[in-house]
Amino acid sequence: MSKAWKFEDNLNTDEIIPGRFNITIDPLELAKNVFCEIKPEYSKKVTPGDVIIGGQNFGCGSSREHAPIAIKGSQARCVIAASYARIFFRNCINIGLPILECTEAAAGIQEGDEVDVNLATGEIFNRTTGRQFQARPLPDFVLKIAGAGGIVNYLKEHDIQELMA
Amino acid sequence: MGTLIEEIFSRKAGRPVQAGEILLLDVDYIMSHDNTTPLAIKAFREIGKPIHDKERIVLHLDHAYPAPNILAAENHKKIIEFVKEQELPHFHRQGVCHQVMLEEGYVTPGAVIIGADSHSNTYGAMGAFGAGLGSTEIAVAWVTGKCWFKVPETIRIELAGRTQPGVYAKDVMIHIVGLMGMDGGTYRSVEFGGEYIESLPMHERIIFPNMSTEIGAKCGLIAADEITLSYLQTQTPAQGPFEMIRPVHPRYERVLEIDVSQLTPQVACHPDVDHVKALAEVAGLEIHEVYIGTCTNARYEDLEIVAAMLKGQKVHPLTRVIVTPASDRIYKKAMKNGLIEILMDAGCTVTGTGCGACIGRHGGILAAGERALTTMNRNFIGRMGSPLAEIYLASPATAAATALTGKITDPRELLKSPFSTPQGAAQ
Numbered sequence: 001m002s003k004a005w006k007f008e009d010n011l012n013t014d015e016i017i018p019g020r021f022n023i024t025i026d027p028l029e030l031a032k033n034v035f036c037e038i039k040p041e042y043s044k045k046v047t048p049g050d051v052i053i054g055g056q057n058f059g060c061g062s063s064r065e066h067a068p069i070a071i072k073g074s075q076a077r078c079v080i081a082a083s084y085a086r087i088f089f090r091n092c093i094n095i096g097l098p099i100l101e102c103t104e105a106a107a108g109i110q111e112g113d114e115v116d117v118n119l120a121t122g123e124i125f126n127r128t129t130g131r132q133f134q135a136r137p138l139p140d141f142v143l144k145i146a147g148a149g150g151i152v153n154y155l156k157e158h159d160i161q162e163l164m165a
Numbered sequence: 166m167g168t169l170i171e172e173i174f175s176r177k178a179g180r181p182v183q184a185g186e187i188l189l190l191d192v193d194y195i196m197s198h199d200n201t202t203p204l205a206i207k208a209f210r211e212i213g214k215p216i217h218d219k220e221r222i223v224l225h226l227d228h229a230y231p232a233p234n235i236l237a238a239e240n241h242k243k244i245i246e247f248v249k250e251q252e253l254p255h256f257h258r259q260g261v262c263h264q265v266m267l268e269e270g271y272v273t274p275g276a277v278i279i280g281a282d283s284h285s286n287t288y289g290a291m292g293a294f295g296a297g298l299g300s301t302e303i304a305v306a307w308v309t310g311k312c313w314f315k316v317p318e319t320i321r322i323e324l325a326g327r328t329q330p331g332v333y334a335k336d337v338m339i340h341i342v343g344l345m346g347m348d349g350g351t352y353r354s355v356e357f358g359g360e361y362i363e364s365l366p367m368h369e370r371i372i373f374p375n376m377s378t379e380i381g382a383k384c385g386l387i388a389a390d391e392i393t394l395s396y397l398q399t400q401t402p403a404q405g406p407f408e409m410i411r412p413v414h415p416r417y418e419r420v421l422e423i424d425v426s427q428l429t430p431q432v433a434c435h436p437d438v439d440h441v442k443a444l445a446e447v448a449g450l451e452i453h454e455v456y457i458g459t460c461t462n463a464r465y466e467d468l469e470i471v472a473a474m475l476k477g478q479k480v481h482p483l484t485r486v487i488v489t490p491a492s493d494r495i496y497k498k499a500m501k502n503g504l505i506e507i508l509m510d511a512g513c514t515v516t517g518t519g520c521g522a523c524i525g526r527h528g529g530i531l532a533a534g535e536r537a538l539t540t541m542n543r544n545f546i547g548r549m550g551s552p553l554a555e556i557y558l559a560s561p562a563t564a565a566a567t568a569l570t571g572k573i574t575d576p577r578e579l580l581k582s583p584f585s586t587p588q589g590a591a592q
């Protein structure tokens with residue numbers, strides 16, 4: 001069971017982690033300042049397994065991986081948003097931060113709700129309201145990368161050509 | 166047959182491709198900088214495979230260079246050791262990465278270039294595909310020479326007319342960002358064309374793909390033409406022949422037609438880049454720092470406009486005015502032609518080249534409660550330092566006018582020379 005932390009549309013990478021903290025790539029260090037300007041209580045109160053709920057265009061802005069790394073470092077289980085900014089989406093897949101796309105869940109889950117997520121099936125259940133949601137399926141090659149726990153692990157075992165096979 | 170991005174990707178894939186397909190393509194260049202290379206090196210070590218082709222790797226020190234603190238210095242050290250260890254031939258520290266990529270001739274029509282920087286879209290100004298990616302994918306491309314892409318749908322922005330004196334490409338692009346919103350181009354290729362774009366010199370064209378990032382676009386493209394060729398031949402060491410790829414019977418998801426002839430100067434206001442207003446609505450707002458720099462608007466011609474407006478005058482005594490030329494080449498030309506002296510005489514602080522104050526690490530950080538007007542491309546909260554500072558984006562001419570008065574000022578009020586011909590404006 002996870003608690004939901006809710007964010008607005010167009011949440012940008014500077015709001016996830018301001019550029020001035022990107023002088024380190026240590027996930028735990030980054031996690032100390034994640035969302036520090038828009039939700040300063042997050043880094044103090046988050047418990048491992050909590051879920052981030054975003055709106056449209058989550059993660060827009062910079063190409064920096066510091067943003068998904070900071071979220072992963074905070075031990076959030078996954079992000080559920082209506083849509084993602086392109087680079088952020090790729091970065092999450094590449095570093096192995098699970099992400100789900102689901103417009104209804106993004107609207108139907110509020111801050112503090114208790115949420116169950118099945119990452120394998122994309123099923124999302126809001127225990128607080130009793131509502132069930134289904135996330136959009138991810139393309140095959142994305143699942144291959146996610147299955148390996150990120151692109152780095154994937155490449156240790158596979159040739160990149162196999163992604164498209 | 167297809168949109169410009171479909172044509173570029175088809176040529177690269179060696180077969181016709183269409184929007185929606187997922188491709189694994191060879192990339193021509195893989196760009197990263199001091200902010201993003203350390204993570205790429207870490208991922209590279211973890212993958213544990215050798216570099217595929219050193220010739221394709223281009224590294225820059227620009228985001229916090231020269232190092233303003235120990236951590237930045239450690240990053241630079243790590244990168245320099247990597248360059249030495251891997252004997253990488255393309256290592257630069259002469260300005261903002263994207264400007265150096267253009268000047269050094271890495272960017273040619275039809276090239277596929279990825280960069281660990283969200284404004285890698287800039288390369289679209291030359292009819293190349295440029296897109297930003299994270300550091301991990303950069304490391305993947307280092308060892309494989311490849312990257313996966315989904316061929317995007319295209320939004321065509323057709324621009325007609327000519328702007329009035331005192332109104333520039335930056336004003337037009339800020340206007341477009343306001344119209345489309347910051348997710349208006351998400352996952353899309355945004356193709357800029359029409360008589361207005363075709364009439365523009367290269368330094369003005371660059372603004373559009375550069376700021377296509379601000380509407381979330383995957384890439385922003387302008388088809389190569391004679392102006393592109395002449396830029397390549399006269400301003401860069403790139404060797405032709407160059408292929409002029411153009412859209413062929415394109416099917417666009419959406420076409421936006423805009424006539425620029427009545428447009429007035431525009432300002433993207435705190436706190437969002439799509440919070441766009443006509444300058445008149447915010448005129449008079451007090452400004453504590455004017456920052457003229459970045460990959461968007463610190464080219465020679467931009468400095469020329471600013472110098473023409475500041476010549477023989479003094480900037481407002483309580484407003485800090487900082488000028489960071491985009492590259493050393495620009496800096497040297499500006500020095501040789503007397504622009505730097507004009508700027509310094511007017512009271513500007515001219516810094517070394519690079520990203521400067523753009524990411525709030527050094528070179529003009531803002532304090533709480535301060536307000537800046539800059540020629541940058543983004544105004545996220547906290548971008549230039551304190552999260553309690555405000556950032557307004559505008560053209561170099563608006564920045565110069567504002568520098569003189571210390572409050573947001575319409576450059577047309579100070580119109581003395583014919584701005585419609587910025588070349589030679591400093592004479």
Ligand code: SF4
Pocket residue numbers: 228261262263282284458459460461519520523524542
């Ligand atoms: S100048 Fe600013 S926007 Fe351009 S690459 Fe540097 S930090 Fe990014």
